[in-house]
Amino acid sequence: MRKAILAAGLTLALGVPALAQDNEAFVEARGAQMSANGAAAGAAGGMLKGEIPYNAAVAKAALATLDATARTFGLMFPEGATSDEAAPDIWSDRAGFDAEIVKFQEASAAAVEASGKDGPADLDAFKAAAQPVLGTCKSCHEKYRLDD
Numbered sequence: 001m002r003k004a005i006l007a008a009g010l011t012l013a014l015g016v017p018a019l020a021q022d023n024e025a026f027v028e029a030r031g032a033q034m035s036a037n038g039a040a041a042g043a044a045g046g047m048l049k050g051e052i053p054y055n056a057a058v059a060k061a062a063l064a065t066l067d068a069t070a071r072t073f074g075l076m077f078p079e080g081a082t083s084d085e086a087a088p089d090i091w092s093d094r095a096g097f098d099a100e101i102v103k104f105q106e107a108s109a110a111a112v113e114a115s116g117k118d119g120p121a122d123l124d125a126f127k128a129a130a131q132p133v134l135g136t137c138k139s140c141h142e143k144y145r146l147d148d
């Protein structure tokens with residue numbers, strides 16, 4: 001799934017002529033990305049709240065998932081690919097939406113960087129790495145996701 005999304009992202013980034021744009025496919029692809037985000041945030045939140053014992057490998061995987069979404073999510077909103085959940089402001093205020101994407105990308109890239117080869121050393125290190133990323137969810141959803 002992630003490979004397919006990356007390939008779609010690459011096609012867009014390289015400007016390779018695509019077949020007729022399938023808006024429904026964009027909506028589905030970004031929904032899957034956000035569901036992966038939700039799963040990663042769930043694992044992260046479980047550890048942060050002490051409901052799941054801290055595990056560096058789980059922490060590292062969660063941060064990597066968030067980072068993968070951050071890199072390509074912004075490519076899933078071409079003109080016309082609207083949905084019930086996506087605020088019209090994504091298209092009418094594209095600069096504002098792109099700024100939220102950049103915040104998400106910067107936070108998740110920094111978190112991956114900080115987590116090193118084996119994942120954050122302990123829960124405190126994970127908290128410091130993950131919290132700025134999790135803060136970007138709310139910030140973007142408040143402005144650009146309708147049912148929040």
Ligand code: HEC
Binds near residue numbers: 140144145
């Ligand atoms: C840059 C903006 C942005 C950021 C950052 C962001 N989201 Fe979202 N999220 C959206 C939008 C827009 C939608 C609605 C998508 C649609 O219409 O396809 C959404 C939808 C969702 C959904 C519902 C998916 C579905 O299938 O309906 C979940 C779950 C979610 N986000 C979780 C998260 C989590 C967790 C984070 C942070 C780690 C996050 N999001 C960060 C913009 C964002």
